[in-house]
Amino acid sequence: TTTNNVVEETFTTGTDGKTGVGKSKTGNVILNNGNQFSCGSRGSSVTKICKTCDDIVSERWVTMVDTPGLFDTQKNNREVLNEITKCKMTAPGPHAFLFIFRIGRFKIEDKCTLDLFVKHFGENIFKFMVVIFTHYDDWKRDMENDSPTIHDFINTLPSQLQSIIQNKCNNRAVAFDNALKGLESRSQVAELISVIDIMNESNRKNGIEYYSNLDYEKAFIIRKKEILRRKHLRKMQRLEEETRVQNLIREAVDERVKNRLGMEQEKWKNK
Ligand SMILES: Nc1nc2c(ncn2[C@@H]2O[C@H](COP(=O)(O)OP(=O)(O)OP(=O)(O)O)[C@@H](O)[C@H]2O)c(=O)[nH]1
Ligand SMILES: [Mg+2]
Incomplete structure (x- = not known):
């Protein structure tokens, strides 16, 4: 007007x-x-x-x-x-x-x-x-x-x-x-x-x-939260992967120890 x-x-x-x-x-x-x-x-x-x-x-x-x-x-x-x-x-x-x-x-x-x-x-x-x-x-x-x-x-x-x-x-x-x-x-x-x-x-x-600035800050917080959520997700995925590999190693070691023990037992039996 x-x-x-x-x-x-x-x-x-x-x-x-x-x-x-x-x-x-x-x-x-x-x-x-x-x-x-x-x-x-x-x-x-x-x-x-x-x-x-x-x-x-x-x-x-x-x-x-x-x-x-x-x-x-x-x-x-x-x-x-x-x-x-x-x-x-x-x-x-x-x-x-x-x-x-x-x-x-x-x-x-x-x-x-x-x-x-x-x-x-x-x-x-x-x-x-x-x-x-x-x-x-x-x-x-x-x-x-x-x-x-x-x-x-x-x-x-x-x-x-x-x-x-x-x-x-x-x-x-x-x-x-x-x-x-x-x-x-x-x-x-x-x-x-x-x-x-x-x-x-x-x-x-x-x-x-x-x-307003408040609208911008709200969006900023949502973005930051999303970044943190993704970071956390990546960390969890890494931890899961590490645990999976460690379990595989442990299983392989257990298997080898078991086989070794079996072979030693066999040796003793045959003596
Ligand atoms: N024919 C025609 N040409 C247009 C129209 N709008 C823009 N142009 C032409 O398109 C070209 C690019 O326009 P700009 O306004 O420089 O585009 P911009 O989005 O500001 O580009 P940047 O600053 O590089 O991101 C210019 O040559 C304008 O004259 C339209 O409605 N019709
Ligand atoms: Mg331009």
């Missing part, structure tokens, strides 16, 4: 996803202010560190964080997730996570990207997640039907991802054609902002404002 030209509403959001899917370009399109975030069609990952930029979009301040992508061509996923965390967890916390996929054939790496992200930030992240499918222009070109919707595309995805979008993200998915200009481009941004508004409104009703 605006009162006397003062923008009251404000929110922080960021682009996340695999490298090269169009995160930075989408950030630029949302902010409508040119090339704040470097993007490009290159053979290796473009965005290396997070960058924050803000502007008025649909009558509110939007702070946008552009992040590097997972499966970066040089950095490992742990380094990328740490870089995203450093930037995302600046107070108070993001109101939305824009998880970006490139429209097209869904690959194992796409699923891994989402899994890694959710493992790192915890299941609570779904409350703030909106999925954006970029390269909508490619999809439109390929379709015979004149006006395919993004939900037509979602119906073609593997059922696991369909279910995540429909159930965990409450069907919050928007298509972006980042090649569009002018009004057409702004109308897709307005659609996204209205999806975020509805999400924020519903979160506020449940007493949640943004993804």
Whole structure:
């Protein structure tokens, strides 16, 4: 809402996803202010560190964080997730996570990207997640039907991802054609902002404002517990293996001693 030209509403959001899917370009399109975030069609990952930029979009301040992508061509996923965390967890916390996929054939790496992200930030992240499918222009070109919707595309995805979008993200998915200009481009941004508004409104009703440090700490504890559980499991497996080998040795020794004794007894009997 605006009162006397003062923008009251404000929110922080960021682009996340695999490298090269169009995160930075989408950030630029949302902010409508040119090339704040470097993007490009290159053979290796473009965005290396997070960058924050803000502007008025649909009558509110939007702070946008552009992040590097997972499966970066040089950095490992742990380094990328740490870089995203450093930037995302600046107070108070993001109101939305824009998880970006490139429209097209869904690959194992796409699923891994989402899994890694959710493992790192915890299941609570779904409350703030909106999925954006970029390269909508490619999809439109390929379709015979004149006006395919993004939900037509979602119906073609593997059922696991369909279910995540429909159930965990409450069907919050928007298509972006980042090649569009002018009004057409702004109308897709307005659609996204209205999806975020509805999400924020519903979160506020449940007493949640943004993804907080507490959400992150909860996820951190779950991750640590999982690491400890796996370590414990490996230790138990090692112990079991050691005991099994020791028993085998003992059995073999017992067998040899028994045979030896038998032979000695035979010798005595025959004397
Ligand atoms: N035609 C078309 N091109 C797009 C679209 N979205 C992004 N691109 C192009 O895809 C290329 C990669 O986009 P980036 O925004 O750099 O991708 P990124 O996810 O930020 O990549 P990294 O920073 O390397 O992880 C650029 O050349 C963009 O112009 C889209 O919707 N349609
Ligand atoms: Mg980028």
